[in-house]
Amino acid sequence: MHLSNLKLWNFRKFGSSGRIEPSKPNLNVPFQKGVNILIGENDSGKTAIIDAIKLVLKTHSAEWIRVDLDDFYEDVDELRIECLFEDLNEDEAKNFTEWLSWSGSGENAKPLLQLILRISRKGNRVLPFEVKAGPDTEGYPLTAEAREFLKATYLRPLRDANSELIPKRNSRLSQILAGHDAFKGRDNDHSFVDLIKRLNHEIGEYFNGKDPNGITLSDLKGKELKDSIDKLLGLFSNRKSKLSMSGSKLQSILEALCLLFDDCKNLGLGSHNLLFIAAELLHLQNSNHVLRLGLVEEIEAHLHPQVQMQVIETLQKEASSVQLIFTTHSPNIGSKIPLQNLIICQSGQAYPMGPSKTKLEETDYKFLQRFLDVTKANLFFSRGVILVEGWAEELLIPALAKKININLTEKGVSVINIGNTAFLRYAKVFQRQDEPEMKIPVAVITDVDVVPFEKIPTKEIEGPGGVKTNVPLSQLEINDLISQNTLSKESKYNGQVVKSYISPFWTLEYCISLSVKLRKIFFKSVLEALKDQKIDEGVVRLTAYDNAIQSLETHFNNWADSKEVIAYKIYDQILTGANDLGVAKDAISKSIIAQRFAENLESENADNLKTEASILYLLNAIEYAAGSN
Incomplete structure (x- = not known):
């Protein structure tokens, strides 16, 4: 089974002031099997999506998850969260028989599990709530046993992996190990218990001044230490001491274990994070779990960029039997994950990049997978995008922007050098099949590519006797060709948030050379x-x-x-x-x-550049991407 869909009403930034209508969620996010990456700038809603899932499912780490007033959109009195699970096999479905709904009919009928969480508040008090499930909009309360089957694995952002891996009571490492088949249900007959018993016997004998076989030791300092303690205890309570390893039960033994690399000590945060991810993935793959869902915030935390990419490659290969939902701020990860696995969070919406959601063709996905490198992946974190053909434009555009008092960095605008003229493939990333449309303004800057009269462009004509000759184009014919090329490129690229800005003459460099001020x-x-x-x-x-x-x-x-x-x-x-x-x-x-x-x-x-007709298209593109027009 896997989480196929999340719907939110009035949860944090995803809401409206009217009454909740179950057929009109404020956010509707589809997920796919395997890896899903929530990507976008800060405060775009990535964490809210993860937290909504956690509220409904809870987590294996048994952390305290609460609802407070800030979880309600503005001043509304009710919020709603729905999680839909599909592809339940028979062993999974049997745990939720009375709550299942079905898609299809007859032999093609497939079980679905829809979870519903409605939370209300009265003034400044959040009212008690419970998770329900069922085929209608209300559902029926889930039992505690059923909810145990639905827990997710969660790794928090900026996690202190070191504290999760060191020996301590109820450590996360001990929970992971205790749930594995190597230890589960073997509290009394595991070999670890016998090992600790033998070790405690040897420790006790040492402090009695004897070896494991009862022979007196030559070094009796351990016995002297214990005798000193016993002398004092005798004065206090007439009792004697015993020194041993803490706890002889399997759980206590597991809580005493730590996880380290075998070739180094004094590990840094990045190394501890790798160990922690590996341990959690082991837990997630555990056959004892009905739901194998991992939620990881900021998967890149404390990891070097090269290690980030290695981790993502590994997870895509090794986690094929589980579902993973990550958040990330890393362009490295954005460039490494297939585009169809990304969900762009922006302006209160989430935009999955799957084939049924964008205008991209199958060949576009293959092309972008080859060429969507770390630099181009910046576009997923932008509040505005300017697509350009090459390095020259990428260097020139920010300088021109500053001359009209627009700082592209402050505006969150990325200038993306695509290195060719394949604008259409990149533009279609931001064009949707259905509502809602994306809100990121995308400006395409390209050349009209018609040489000017000074270069004496020619056309071929057929003269007397069928002889073909080249004759110069007139200025009027050149103007007509410019107009045709402009209209052709506009119709090709323009659509939804994408607008093309085409040089009025030849190329960008030629247009700058035409500017008297530049x-x-x-x-x-x-x-x-x-x-x-x-x-x-x-x-x-x-x-x-x-x-x-x-x-x-x-x-x-x-x-x-x-x-x-x-x-x-x-x-x-x-x-x-x-x-x-x-x-x-x-x-x-x-x-x-x-x-x-x-x-x-x-x-x-170089002031008042907007009076220069030859470069006005560049300035208009900058203003559009920056949200200034």
Whole structure:
């Protein structure tokens, strides 16, 4: 059996001010067998989902779980939680016979178990409540015995794994061991009990000054110690002492055990956490459990990023017989788990990424599994996303944002460099098959990819005698081609929260070169990037490059061409190295240019950028993703 669905009404942030309608939950989260990852920014509702499950099921660690006033949405007087379990086999279903409902009919009928928890409050007092189950909206109370079969395993966030593994009364380790077949039901006949009895006999003999065979020891300091205690006890109560290992029952023996790595001491938090996870997974796989459900908050706690990925890989392979629901803040884990196993929590909703929920095709899942690395996985934690084609855009966009007083980091906006033009695959992550739609604004920044008139684009025509020739396009024809490409990309990418922002001319770099307020800063960055390339290549004589940078002001003052021709020459310098500045004619790395431009833009005056038509699409994209328009 596995938890297939969770519904919440008026629980914490998931609620509404009206009366509870059982057919209209405030949150409806489907889960699948195996691994489920709740992922999202802080306060997105991940912990609330875990806590709701815990309230209904309780946990094997027997921790105290209470309901307080903060669990109620705003000022409502009632909350409701439902958990639906499917795929019960006969051995599991027999424990819940009187509470089962059914899906299908005849030979195809399958048992379901729906748990219902309704909690009310009166003023500042939470009223007594009980978990019910049944096919209707009210259900019937579950017995204590039935509830024992439904406990989940839970690992709290920032867990102190060390304290759970060290010897102490009722330690978590002793609970795990006691529930295993190696110890369960063997309180009196386990070999451990005999071992402790023999050990206690030897300890007692030592303090009597004898070895296990009753022969007097040469070293009688142990006997002297006990005699001193007995002398004092005789004065107090006329009784004698006995020294032994604490407890001779199996439970006491297990409480005296600790779990360590066999090759080191003084373990850190990360190592203790690995031991704790391994022990809990052993407990979860125990055949004695009817429900094998593990709830783990912040699975990455205290773990190095590489170890995080190894743990996730292992859990996916070794925990195939159990169901795991994790929360995480780790992009490492977000990138390692198949996309269809993720549930994105955002804006009071949970969005499963399974094939029936998103617009993604089967091939999209395979593509994203290959290319959704740690950097791109940041998009799952964002309040806004800007998708760009390459490194240059990724470096440029944050610098431009600051010039219009938008700090993308403060706004929680991630600029994701997808490294190609496969925007549609990433965009469809945020497009849903059904309501509710996602609320994360996603801006796609891409080039129109139509070369300008200065490059003299051509078209092929057929002349007299069928001879084909290339003739230049007119400016009007170029404009029509730009319009067609723009409409094509908008219809391809736009939908729900996804909006495309397409360059009005050629490429991003060309549009910046068209900006009167930015072109000089940009061209300076181009020349500085060329010099950086030469330094990287080991060139020693850099005078010509320094002179070109220093004479930039004069060069611009004497540049009498139109702004379109100037923009074309700046961009041609990037693509081919063509220039009349006396420097090497080499193509220049766009990413180095972008890095230089971002640095220069921060120190240069460039105000009122929204008056620059050629870059307005970039600024609009930034504002949309940041929620500023």
